[in-house]
Amino acid sequence: xxxxxxxxxxxxxxxxxxxxxxxxxxxxxxxxxxxxxxxxxxxxxxxxxxxxxxxxxxxxxxxxxxxxxxxxxxxxxxxxxxxxxxxxxxxxxxxxxxxxxxxxxxxxxxxxxxxxxxxxxxxxxxxxxxxxxxxxxxxxxxxxxxxxxxxxxxxxxxxxxxxxxxxxxxxxxxxxxxxxxxxxxxxxxxxxxxxxxxxxxxxxxxxxxxxxxxxxxxxxxxxxxxxxxxxxxxxxxxxxxxxxxxxxxxxxxxxxxxxxxxxxxxxxxxxxxxxxxxxxxxxxxxxxxxxxxxxxxxxxxxxxxxxxxxxxxxxxxxxxxxxxxxxxxxxxxxxxxxxxxxxxxxxxxxxxxxxxxxxxxxxxxxxxxxxxxxxxxxxxxxxxxxxxxxxxxxxxxxxxxxxxxxxxxxxxxxxxxxxxxxxxxxxxxxxxxxxxxx
Amino acid sequence: xxxxxxxxxxxxxxxxxxxxxxxxxxxxxxxxxxxxxxxxxxxxxxxxxxxxxxxxxxxxxxxxxxxxxxxxxxxxxxxxxxxxxxxxxxxxxxxxxxxxxxxxxxxxxxxxxxxxxxxxxxxxxxxxxxxxxxxxxxxxxxxxxxxxxxxxxxxxxxxxxxxxxxxxxxxxxxxxxxxxxxxxxxxxxxxxxxxxxxxxxxxxxxxxxxxxxxxxxxxxxxxxxxxxxxxxxxxxxxxxxxxxxxxxxxxx
Numbered sequence: 001x002x003x004x005x006x007x008x009x010x011x012x013x014x015x016x017x018x019x020x021x022x023x024x025x026x027x028x029x030x031x032x033x034x035x036x037x038x039x040x041x042x043x044x045x046x047x048x049x050x051x052x053x054x055x056x057x058x059x060x061x062x063x064x065x066x067x068x069x070x071x072x073x074x075x076x077x078x079x080x081x082x083x084x085x086x087x088x089x090x091x092x093x094x095x096x097x098x099x100x101x102x103x104x105x106x107x108x109x110x111x112x113x114x115x116x117x118x119x120x121x122x123x124x125x126x127x128x129x130x131x132x133x134x135x136x137x138x139x140x141x142x143x144x145x146x147x148x149x150x151x152x153x154x155x156x157x158x159x160x161x162x163x164x165x166x167x168x169x170x171x172x173x174x175x176x177x178x179x180x181x182x183x184x185x186x187x188x189x190x191x192x193x194x195x196x197x198x199x200x201x202x203x204x205x206x207x208x209x210x211x212x213x214x215x216x217x218x219x220x221x222x223x224x225x226x227x228x229x230x231x232x233x234x235x236x237x238x239x240x241x242x243x244x245x246x247x248x249x250x251x252x253x254x255x256x257x258x259x260x261x262x263x264x265x266x267x268x269x270x271x272x273x274x275x276x277x278x279x280x281x282x283x284x285x286x287x288x289x290x291x292x293x294x295x296x297x298x299x300x301x302x303x304x305x306x307x308x309x310x311x312x313x314x315x316x317x318x319x320x321x322x323x324x325x326x327x328x329x330x331x332x333x334x335x336x337x338x339x340x341x342x343x344x345x346x347x348x349x350x351x352x353x354x355x356x357x358x359x360x361x362x363x364x365x366x367x368x369x370x371x372x373x374x375x376x377x378x379x380x381x382x383x384x385x386x387x388x389x390x391x392x393x394x395x396x397x398x399x400x401x402x403x404x405x406x407x408x409x410x411x412x413x414x415x416x417x418x419x420x421x422x423x424x425x426x427x428x429x430x431x432x433x434x435x436x437x438x
Numbered sequence: 439x440x441x442x443x444x445x446x447x448x449x450x451x452x453x454x455x456x457x458x459x460x461x462x463x464x465x466x467x468x469x470x471x472x473x474x475x476x477x478x479x480x481x482x483x484x485x486x487x488x489x490x491x492x493x494x495x496x497x498x499x500x501x502x503x504x505x506x507x508x509x510x511x512x513x514x515x516x517x518x519x520x521x522x523x524x525x526x527x528x529x530x531x532x533x534x535x536x537x538x539x540x541x542x543x544x545x546x547x548x549x550x551x552x553x554x555x556x557x558x559x560x561x562x563x564x565x566x567x568x569x570x571x572x573x574x575x576x577x578x579x580x581x582x583x584x585x586x587x588x589x590x591x592x593x594x595x596x597x598x599x600x601x602x603x604x605x606x607x608x609x610x611x612x613x614x615x616x617x618x619x620x621x622x623x624x625x626x627x628x629x630x631x632x633x634x635x636x637x638x639x640x641x642x643x644x645x646x647x648x649x650x651x652x653x654x655x656x657x658x659x660x661x662x663x664x665x666x667x668x669x670x671x672x673x674x675x676x677x678x679x680x681x682x683x684x685x686x687x688x689x690x
Contacts, residue, residue, distance in 0.1 A: 336533055336535035339529075339531070339535065342524065343527070344528075344549035345526075345553040345601060347521050358539050359538065
C-alpha cells in the first residue's frame, strides 16, 4: 500500500528492493492466489511430516495360561502421511518364553532380544511379523505384553499427529464459524441499538408524567398477571416478593426496554467479563441450568451440548466488541447522508438499510476481519469445556507422547495457517467491496 | 387535506421559533408564505437562520414553537406523516450528499423504488429522463467520486426531482462549486423555475435571483428583515442592514 500513498512519479516506478518487490505482490495478490498458497502450506506440512508408526501386538487368548507353544503377531502400521523406510523393529521376549521360529526370520537374535530390519512400508499399509514361542516356565502372556517394548528407528511409536490435529482443526473451524456468525448478528443488532436515539436520563423516572404513567402500568400489569394466573396451572402465586419485583420491572420498563439501554447494557456486561470466564460460565452455569431447570420446567429434555455452550459464549462475547465496531462505522458516515435519505422521504430504517449500512459495512470490514482473527485464536478457550478443538487435541497429543515440541509446534502452525487464510480472504473481500468508493 | 393547485400558499410558516443548544437563537418569530409556482430566494449573512428555515420546512430540524404547513399538511402536528410530506419536498444540499456507494443512476432510482414503490424498470426510465434533463445522460453508470462538483449537484437535483416533488428547496446549491461549474447548475435551476416549480432557494447568486425569483427575502439574526421583488430590493432597500449586505455582495 505504500506505493499508492507516494507521489505519482514514484508510484509509477517499479519496486526496486527485494522487500519492496515482496510486499508489492503480497499487497496485490488476488484472493485465489492466497487460497492456493494456504493449501500449498498445508500440503507441504503434510509432506514434510515424518511417517508415524504404530505397533499392535496380538496375543491369542487360547492357551493363555497353559504351557506349550503359541503364536503371537506384531503388526507394524504406518499411519502416514509419508512412506516409512529403514524401519527396524525390536522385540524383547518376556521372561519364560523361548523363540521357536519367526516369519519373517529376525535379522539378529541375541538371547531374548530379537531384531528385524523391515522393508519400506507405504502410508496406510502395514507389515505383520509372526512369532512362535514356547512357554518354558511360569511365563504368562499378560506379562509378555507389559514386559517387552518395541522400538522403531527414526520415527517413534506414536499416534499420527496430523490426523490427531486435523480433528481438532475441524472443530476449531466450526466453533469459529458459528460463533462469528452469531457475533456479527449480535453486533449488528446491538450496534444499531447503540446509535438509536438515547432515552432521557435516569432522573426522568421521577418526573410527574413518568410517575403517573408508571403507576398505571404497574397496576395494569399486576392486574393482568392476576387474571392470567387463574388460567395457568403452575403459575407462581402473587406473593409480596413477586409483586415488588413486577412493580419495579413494570415501572422501569420504558427506560430498560429502550433499544439504546438494552444494547448498552449488553455491550458493557459482555465486554467487561474475560472471555475465558464467559466460556466457563456458559459451560458450567448456564448449561447445567438449561439442562436441568429448564427441562424440568418444560417437561421435556432440553439438549444443550458443550459445543453449543462454547459457541454461545464466544459469539455473545465477541458480539459486544463487534457492536462497537458497527457503531463506530455507522457514526463515521457523514450526517448529510442520513439527511439526504430522509429528505427523499425514506424512514429511518429504510435510510439505515439502503444508505448508511452499505457504506458503514465497507468501513468496518478491516476491524471486523481483525475481530474474526482474534475470535479464531480465542476459540482455543473452548478447550476448557471438553470440546475437542485444536488446542485440546494438541494437549492430549502431548500428554500421550510427552513430545511438547512437536505438539505445540504443529498446533501453532495450524493456527497460523488458518489465520493467514482468513486475513487473506478478508483483504480480498475488502478490495472487491471498495469498488466505486474512494 | 386541502391540496392546492395554481394559487394559494404552498408553504406557510407562522411564528417559527428555533433555538439551538449553546444559546443560539436561530429563528425569531419568522412568518412567511410561498405560493404554488413561486420562486423565492432567501439571502442574508451567514448565521442569519436562512438555512435553518429551509431545514425546518423539510423537518430536518424541529421547531420549538410556531407552525409550518406544507401543501395543506401541518408539519408541526404530532400526527403528521413526516415521510409523506418529505417525499413531496425535494431538497438539494450545499455539499450534494450523493450516496457514494451507488452510481449516478442508482442514486436517482433508490428512493423511487423504496419510497414510491416503483418497479426497477420504471425508476430507471424516470432516472434516465432526468439525467437527460440535467444534461449528463452519459454519466449514468459513474460513481459520484468520478463526477465533478457541478455534475454531482446536477445528479442531486435529478435525485430530488425523481420523487416528483411539489416543492424544491435549495440550500446554497452553488456555494461549494468552482466558478466555472456554477452556471451549469444554475441553468438547470432556471429551467425548473420556468416550468413552474415552487422553489425556495438560499443563494447569493444575484443573477439567478434577478432572472428567476418573484420575491427575495432578506434575513438577519434569525429574523426576516424585509422582502421585496428583486428589482425593488436592489434599487430601494428599506433597511440599513439590507443596504449594507447588498452593497457587500454586489461588489464581488
